[in-house]
Amino acid sequence: MRTRPLLAAATAALAAATCLTTTGAGPAQAHASTRACSPSVRIDGFSDGLDKTTFQGSLVGNLSALAVDGDGTVAAVSDRSQLFSFDVRRQGGRAPSATPVRAVGLADEKGGPLDSEGLVVDRDGTRLVTSETEPSVRRYDRDGRLLGRLPVPEALRVAPAGRAAPNQTFEGLTLQPGGRTLIASMEQALAGDGQDTAGRPLVRLQTWQRHGRQEFAAGPQYAYPAEKGLGVAEITAAGDGRLLVLERGFTAGFGNTVRLYLADPRGASDVSAVTNLPGGPHVRPVRKTLLADVGACPSLGATARQPQPNPLLDNIEGLAVTERNGGFLRLLLVSDDNQNPAQVTRLYALTVRLPRP
Template sequence: MRTRTALAAAAAALAAATCLTPTTTAVAASRQPYAHACSSSVRIDGFSDALDKKTFQGAFVGNLSALAAGEDGTVAALSDRSQLFSLDVRQQGHGAPSATPVRVTDLADEKGGPLDSEGLVVDRDGTRLVTSETEPSVRRYDRDGKLLGRLPVPAALQVAPAGRAAPNQTFEGLTLQPGGRTLIASMEQSLAGDGQDAAGRPLVRLQSWQRHGRDEFVLGPQYAYPADKGLGVAEITAAGDGRLLVLERGFTAGTGNTVRLYLADPRRASDVTTVTNLPGGAAVRPAGKRLLADLGACPSLGATTRQPQRNPLLDNIEGLAVMKRSGGVLRLLLVSDDNQNPVQTTRLYALTVRLPRP
């Protein structure tokens, strides 16, 4: 959405990695105290502002709202202005990520119009699944940006008056669970008529689809997720074991951004597809969640900011991708959306997360 405005080394093999490429090789996590700790589970390895206010082949490299590991070793970075960049992302010796654009692809809707593109998945065959907040929608594109189709969306999740969603508060996150059979999109905020859980946290809906055959996705269960008060769900990403990494984010003028990383588990949550108004009674169980880190508690590592922030490291973080899985240790890449605003920054962050056991 266009808002206004890292733990010592995990394992020797993990810390020695020099290229952020996806893998599932298992290595044991170190039990030593963490350096650059944001929490007992998360450390920040470094950051980079090298992409800030840059252009590539005439395209502004900013407004980045989502990241996904590409099938060709690159990282796909989605701009909310209907453009998809391919980045060559590497980890420098001091832990900071470096990124170089190598390709840009234009995206459009069925009529050739622009998208408010927010969520991104690179499917196993290289197909790009992209959400737009406008309707909302999930569309499929090939590597060259050709529109291949569109997934069904429940009527209630559509923007009012067609449904009960508020404009620019819809499909902000998108992820594909391991195995490639279950796709999940996250609404950013609650639907009109939906309420809070017993702790006073607004309930946001997560919509799933199940894959039938190679390309067809049909509507699956819908879950309730309790977002922190004053924050919205900016991104979701599969943790690799059925759980989800959830990025919650908010902005307060004069104070700056709040960004929290949660681990959520929808596997025992109720299907709320037929629940008109959440919370829907005692029998309805929302997805459980556990705080991994408030990124405002990370060391700033010398970062600077052009607007008030409680930690100069923070900005409008919207994109999150798992770049490497090593047992219960994940290497993450995050990106902030600068909204093409001179006081905001396009910043890449490298984090290491040690997942707690289920």
């Protein structure tokens, strides 16, 4: 999604989001209300145009993360060791459309495949990519050449090396404004970690602090309360120190649950030295606020190939902020089709009005 559209068009669209719950105030407000997912979130459109397509011999699917690149294109990582670039635009200012413009392969130090799940485009164009196999965070250049690897605390490694369950590790990755703090989110809790006072499992967020141009050292950890039955699928910086957190779950015969939260790690306790969460009454977990249940969005004519509480839903895993305008954000989301004919690669465009800190 080009990040510098005409200001007038962007301002008009974002202004309409202020009227998500307004009724009887005119055509623009009524239109916004019909697309409201919650008082804070509106769905602008969706597209299935990438579903089951190929580009330069690579399947365009299994997409797990999105990040806006410096040239205005959108980078996307597949959990099948592919890194794509898309030219993403909004059709009629609403539904997103994406055209692949680049694809490169990724590999580990031995040339093996990655289960790549999180993605950040650093300020110099370097790609930071998580793999939930070990887990790991590796650095690649634009051509997919491996540049290095960040240190990971032992407890976060998959058992028996650590306390994490297989395929439940670094699912999300984001870089805070200023580029000094990198954050990865575990998908599920570590063995031995417990719940908060509301019975929600506590999932760890791991940070790294930048020293110099490229060096990252492991920093504080925070405890994030995920909802029962859901895992942390993605995190991205909101731009003011807070985080957008995508929680997702799946129940056979029912379908997906996808919720968008606003989380604030500021004021949370560093739990890197806490062996078992919650760690006592003095430990403060991350505070979070529900922005929207995506299942409450209007379906906009979407269809589903398997049972879903809302046919708009699928296995949504990727999330990126494509525009910021004051307290409003435009988001691009993508679903991972798992290379499954019963699932779909779908792009979603949302507008979010952030509550005041």
